[in-house]
Amino acid sequence: MPQRLLDKLERTFGRFAVPNLTVYLIAGQTFFYVLYMTGKLERSVSILAADRLLAGEWWRLATFPFDPPGLSIIFAFFAWYLFYLMGSALEEQWGSFRYNAYILIGYLLTVAVSFLIPAYPVSNTYIAGSVFLAFAFLYPDFTLMLFFVLPVRIKWLALLTWLYYGVLFLTGGGPTRLLVLASVGNFLIFFANDLRWLAKREGRQLAKKNWQPPVRSHEEPLHRCTVCGITDKTHPRMDFRYCPQCAGQHGYCQEHIFSHEHVKE
Missing domain, CATH: 1.20.1540.10 (Rhomboid-like)
Incomplete structure (x- = not known):
């Protein structure tokens, strides 16, 4: 009540x-x-x-x-x-x-x-x-x-x-x-x-208990260049960087990190 x-x-x-x-x-x-x-x-x-x-x-x-x-x-x-x-x-x-x-x-x-x-x-x-x-x-x-x-x-x-x-x-x-x-x-x-x-608390605890971090497949690349598409799998010696001025998480290879157009929202 x-x-x-x-x-x-x-x-x-x-x-x-x-x-x-x-x-x-x-x-x-x-x-x-x-x-x-x-x-x-x-x-x-x-x-x-x-x-x-x-x-x-x-x-x-x-x-x-x-x-x-x-x-x-x-x-x-x-x-x-x-x-x-x-x-x-x-x-x-x-x-x-x-x-x-x-x-x-x-x-x-x-x-x-x-x-x-x-x-x-x-x-x-x-x-x-x-x-x-x-x-x-x-x-x-x-x-x-x-x-x-x-x-x-x-x-x-x-x-x-x-x-x-x-x-x-x-x-x-x-x-x-x-x-x-x-x-x-x-x-x-x-x-x-x-x-x-109590129902909300139990729901949160259950969700927290069952949550697991996403598992990345060994075949899936960790880094990919937004411009040319090469990855750390195809070019394992390539150094990838992420542009802080682009909206979202966009990675670039060494060739395009300074020569790309910034991604807007």
Whole structure:
């Protein structure tokens, strides 16, 4: 996203930013998790579906962000730990307003997609995934203790995530493709300038790596007289000179170096 636009939006709406947004999201998800596990609420309450919205259940727009990551307490705890770690780091790096904007764009894209596939249930999983991708992009060498045992650099997990999204996009149906686009939409919007810069840098490095100086054939003469055409191959003892007053690189033999007409542009 253009820096100037973000700065302008922050000056106008910055006072509405919610600090520690990650903590509030995890607290809300924990609350709903307890309600689900105690049987006081059905899981479908926090699932977004546009057909239910159009039927009058607009409160799903508020409950949708608080859908917990899973019903397994171990998995849920691990997911919340990662979400807190990465979300807090992004907020510290960007500030509260920009982090709020990143989450809001992912939320709005997901809601918009749900209206394109109204009967398809949508969760907030992809929004959490976009936070992971942003964190991995900014901190690629961060080492994550996977399952608190296996050390893995997060850039490799991000690469697997991108590959997974790519497979889903290529092999999935229309709803899946739309959800994948929604899940990476806020990432692409926020990091568009960085991705363009990286593409240009990689292109320059690749061109520099692949460039090789032209190889002159042993049969090709190195010097040729512009007037008479003799070369260092036909006259190996001839001394050739280049005229500084001629436009371009024009060589001459000893006979014509001082008697030629200067080549103009």
